[in-house]
Amino acid sequence: MRYLIAFTLLLSIFLGFGQVYDNEDDEESKEYDTKSDFFDYKKRLYLGLNNSFYVDFITSPVGTFQIEYAEPGGGVRYEDAAVQSRYLSYFTIGIEPRYNLVDFKKNLALAMSAQIAAGFGSTYAASEYAASAEGFGNFQIPVMLRLYYGASATQAAQDDFGVNIGAGYELNKIGVLNFRENRNRDKNSDVPPPQQAWIMPAVALGVHFYRGSSPMEVNLKYGFGPIQNQEIDNFGNPIPGRRTTRANSIKLSFTYLLDN
Numbered sequence: 341m342r343y344l345i346a347f348t349l350l351l352s353i354f355l356g357f358g359q360v361y362d363n364e365d366d367e368e369s370k371e372y373d374t375k376s377d378f379f380d381y382k383k384r385l386y387l388g389l390n391n392s393f394y395v396d397f398i399t400s401p402v403g404t405f406q407i408e409y410a411e412p413g414g415g416v417r418y419e420d421a422a423v424q425s426r427y428l429s430y431f432t433i434g435i436e437p438r439y440n441l442v443d444f445k446k447n448l449a450l451a452m453s454a455q456i457a458a459g460f461g462s463t464y465a466a467s468e469y470a471a472s473a474e475g476f477g478n479f480q481i482p483v484m485l486r487l488y489y490g491a492s493a494t495q496a497a498q499d500d501f502g503v504n505i506g507a508g509y510e511l512n513k514i515g516v517l518n519f520r521e522n523r524n525r526d527k528n529s530d531v532p533p534p535q536q537a538w539i540m541p542a543v544a545l546g547v548h549f550y551r552g553s554s555p556m557e558v559n560l561k562y563g564f565g566p567i568q569n570q571e572i573d574n575f576g577n578p579i580p581g582r583r584t585t586r587a588n589s590i591k592l593s594f595t596y597l598l599d600n
Contacts, residue, residue: 383495384440388557388595389433390455395592396429398478398514398563399466402570402585405532419576423532424470424585427478427514429459436595438486446496447489453506454483463515463535469583471574473532475515480589482542482561484508491548492555492597502548510563512589513537540565540587546595555597563589 378384402424409417434457442450458479465472490502515535542563548555565587573579 386438387598388436390436390595392432392593396432398427398589400425400535401587402568421574421576422470424466425463425472426466427463429461432459443494447493449488449493451486469573471532473535475518477516478514480512482510504546506544510542511539557595559593561591
């Protein structure tokens with residue numbers, strides 16, 4: 341709830357800023373047709389090519405797997421142990437379609453975006469208290485409701501600079517390719533299983549400007565999962581005191597619009 345309240349406040353400030361700034365060109369804005377057909381994709385659909393270098397980190401939720409211990413005198417027992425992976429993408433590339441739901445005026449619009457990105461990087465243990473699933477590569481799909489103001493807000497926007505804010509949910513999968521030898525991959529395996537995909541909330545802030553005659557966006561996105569209490573370590577031993585963790589992601593990316 342507090343994230344929704346914070347986003348609502350930011351949205352109100354954002355709209356207020358836009359209203360004050362636009363007082364000088366209200367008459368010009370009225371000339372822009374904001375009542376166009378909702379299915380006029382030529383006017384409402386945008387397509388961008390997105391990439392990120394190194395500043396793309398993802399941490400999975402903490403989970404458990406079973407580790408095998410030999411019993412004195414023969415036999416084995418199985419204990420739950422903690423697993424949580426962190427992922428660094430060396431290079432990420434994606435395609436980002438965006439559709440303007442409402443064009444309030446020529447430089448203010450509400451849109452839905454869905455970036456489909458694939459990364460090239462590797463996983464490692466998120467902390468000293470957790471084992472890591474091994475793997476290479478990731479994909480991430482954030483679906484967001486975003487408010488655009490200024491440059492690139494609509495096809496008719498003539499501003500040299502613009503900003504946007506957004507909130508939504510993202511799907512993450514890290515360690516897409518698993519190169520570890522397949523050793524008894526079942527519930528009794530002492531090798532952490534491949535990291536399962538998960539969904540968590542995400543927020544974003546972007547700025548728009550022109551690089552020469554080409555419009556582009558610099559975007560910072562942050563994803564966050566619920567806070568989790570971790571009670572055992574990667575050997576199944578109780579952790580002294582109280583330790584909390586959460587899934588999260590942070591990415592700094594550059595988007596180049598392909599159709600403007």
